[in-house]
Amino acid sequence: MNDIRRSIAPPAGAPSGAPSGAMEDLERPQPAGGGPAAWGSDPIAETLRALELPYIALVPGSSFRGLHDSLVNHLGNRAPQMVLCLHEEHAVAIADGYARVTGRPMAVALHANVGLMHAVMPIYNAWCDRVPMVVLGANGPLDAHKRRPWIDWVHTCRDQAAMVRHCLKWDDQPASVEAAVEAVLRAHQITTTAPHGPTYVCLDVSVQEAPLDGPIRVPPVARFAAAPPPEAPAAVVAAVASALRGARRPVLLFGRGSRDPDDWNRRIALAEATGAAVLTSMHNPAVFPTDHRQHRLPPCGERRSDAERELIAAADLIVSFDWLDLAGYLRSCTGQAQTCAPIGVPVVHCSLDSLLANGWSMDHQALPAVDVPVLAHPDRFTAQLLDALHGHHPDTAWDFAAPHWTAHLPAQPQGDPADRIALGDFAMAVRRFGMERPVTFVRLPLGWPRAASHFTHPLAYLGKDGGAAVGVGPGHAVGAALALRGSGRIAAAVLGDGDLLMGINALWTASHLHLPLLIVVANNTSYFNDELHQETVALARERPVENRWIGQRLADPEVDIAAMARAQGFEAIGPVRRAADLAAALDVAAERVAAGGRVLIDARIEPGYAHAFGQPAP
Template identity: 35%
Template sequence: MSNDKPKYGSDVMVEVLRRLGVEYVFLNPGATLRGLHESIVNYGGNAKPEMILCTHEETAVAMAWGYYCATGRPQVAMVHDILGLQHATMAIFSAWRNHAPILVLGGTEPLEATHRRPWIDWIQSAQVQAELVRNYVKWDDQPMGLESAVESLLRGYQIAMTEPRGPVYIAFDAELQEAEVPEGFALPDFSRFPTPLPPAGNAQGVRRVAEVLARSEWPVLLVEGMGGSPGGTEALRSLAELLGAPVIAVGPAFSLSNHHPLNVTGASEEVLRDADLVVAVGVKHLEFMLKKAPAEPTEFRDLPGGHGGHMRYGFQSIVREGTPIVRIGLEDYAIRPWSEAQGRLTPADFPVLGHPPQVLQDLVQHCQGLAGGASFRRRMENRRTRVQQLHETLARNAEVELRERRWSTRPISTPRLAAEVWEAIKGEDWVLAHGSLSGWEQRLWDVEADRWVAAEGGVGMGMGAAMGAALAYRGSGKVCVNIQNDGDLLYTPGSLWTASHYRLPMLTVMFNNRSYFQDEGHQVVLSRQRGRPTETSAVGVRLEDPATDFATLARSFDIYAEGPIEDPDQVAPSLQRAIQVVKEGKPALVDTVTQGR
């Protein structure tokens, strides 16, 4: 950072980012950002924040997302006027849907119309740029002066980091960035603008929930993303152990160790159908978790990976009618009129609006005061015994399916690939940066909080999210693992340049089923319903003729790569060689050709 006072508006903006703790600015460059760009490099010395060059704005936003998932610290994605913003929209939408705080900074052509160049400055201007994303950011602004620009950055950071979190968009006039700082300009005292603490649940509501929990015979804790907030996993574990209650974790984000005897994720239908109380904590799509799809045509059930999610309607409740439901979280604060992401209105007999970790901590305290009687202890012990037996059964069943049914299949089965990756990394200091092998990594690996980033995202964001997490761990010696879908990487293949250029220590294992496989299921179901041939389900879906050689693609970016591998017995040695490269501080890719799921 230069010791000189900020001379230009963009210098001031960089100084604000530095004081906010921003470490990285992810960008694809553009003329409307040239002021900020130059200031980051020459005023800021390209350090805290440091620029990370991306080949697509979707990758830039995804990297900011992945870095936040790994560290809890929000970063900046810079996008050039309406062109870069349009490229970034899918990633911004996904960040909003998943409550990821990202500062998306844009540049505008001169707002004073008489200062615009003919043609180019006009065709890239809009009134106002934020209209492109206003429906799926928490807040947006287009400040006209330097003092208001500073306030916008401060306010944007506060809003992004206030629960429920999410992205914000701020557009800066190119002339404002390049104007000289007026005499006497001073920055405010940043210590006076802290991020608000998250809201706690209503005390009376929490007490009511504790009372029904203490009376329940078979309460089920349905949880999502508890590891994403300090104290969340600890509070969940304390409550589950106090009650002896089964825990079902939703989604890829970490909530509870898969080795905890009360974690019965994978047996949701068996657990929920007997529930006399469901406690949903931080669950975004509750209806989806409480219902099951109807039976599907035999032809589709027999396909590898076939499941009921391809049916359009006819979903049936798993829980018994009238089962009381507790809903804890802040999702209601995130509802917007444009998006229908909130899903159908689901009954919630005991709604508690509050930050999940805090509400669970309060529930533990209240339940401890209600847990002294013999009746409570008897029910708790009976539940604990039943849940532990179910936990052990799940583990045995996973091993049976892996070893006896899917070990030697070709192409490589997802459980076999998950097992081979686990065997390769379990002796290393590893972390899962992104991705999933149809959930098998959660069944076969040791899932612990310090090993699990698992940044999720929309289609096309996988490599970017993984790279953001790998950047966070660069220099730590960790082996960052990215389970990368083939179709997802084909949206942003240029992201491999960024991984190579910045020496990101990441092992990418391709989940290469050579298909947009989800849609094969849709085609099979609909063809069957219409009495038409199902053999055509791959037309317009399969990624074959040619099949992409991701190893050759990676090598073209100077990344160590092996594959394509179709023989499951060849996976282990390839992974071992690739891990050695990652331990040297460089990226590596192993292209494995797999079953559909």
């Protein structure tokens, strides 16, 4: 470990160690005299404060310069406080990461049409993540006679939200201050109503910058709150509870769920009250303890294991709690053709996701064949079933005395192959790091061995990116670190090198805000997933598989990730090429992050996926 301590490199232009100041002390404006709202953007800013939106992520732009002034000189850059970013993609991804932790929205400001174009991909990703956020766009003057030559014309467009409307819950382009206040209230109400998704309000620059003719007061925002999440009808609850009482091999598929500890505990209680086998998914945040004896298999990933197929085949009742792609999952477990043919056991599916389905995006996945559809919030349905099963003593046929799947994890390291860390050793080092500390894994890379997962807290893991995007991981990490600030948990993101490099300058915002954060790069110096795609095509066409690497490898030269991290204000360790050095680096990084610092570890791993790692017996 001493070698690792000596090798850690401080950020460029700054000493290593604790941060130099608190986030609350950043960018404090000179007093502006206070006073009532006087300009069009002042009541809009007041509305953001009244809604208790704590932060607004942005890259500055002239189209919302009026709002920017109101946030600084009318509100004092507090509540909301600006989260300054280097790219609009990062602004949206940070709000996404924040919502993944808290379940609550941040605000985002995007500059005109060009800023929105930068942000289209992460908005779509946030839509697929089903997270809340209030996005404020802006236009040049809609009155053509008020436009400055050239610049206001190229930054003005009709129906700006049309670029992203298919991945928004709602949008508006208000033409007055009063309408803008109402639009922001409605945007917040809709985004915080389950199922969640981004909303968008486009502000006219002229409305923002016009003096007010008279006072405009923000109404009491409590009267515009979201409705409570819907529950299932009593008859449906009774029917499903009865089916669970009579089932011998019930399976609970816990998919999307909240980070609320009470909801977490109710899921555990429901599993124990029913005697069901439980499965969770790597796609979603942690919703159930992976070390629980009823969590029979590792979290489900992209490919089905034989053990998964056997467990589903043995089930006599399946209850899905907003399981992502239920139809696709069950078909891949049973070998069914891609049809709507139902699986041969009763299926209950609780989800509100159908309310967001539209004809543009296919993120709604395949159509599941279910016997009992439940249009309710899955966490509320869990609570209802738990109440209905009160006093029930389960007697199921599952053998929970059999060794848990974690008993199959390797006891000895695989060893370092060819100046790289073996995937299994990399995963086990990260797993141990998370077991020994209160760590929130913001992300885990695509090739992560599922059996290395250890999630025993609702904030242990925040899931994959819903839109399978590349480049949002760093922004998610910063947003999660912002949400976890002061919680005592270590925000840690394990990112692939391609994902990191596409968005690495998002890390500057973490340094600017003095946010503790650990980034571990699973660096195979390749867009490796696409190497496998090229191998598939080559095999099908009987062409040389050996050429799969061309146009994929991030080499000649290799990217100096550590230097790029230092340029963003991070300390950097690496490249680390041995498993023992990785374990030591993680220990050092934990100390630095616990003290308020930011560290990136460049870990060079072998290319490949460890599909058979820790494979349990059926």
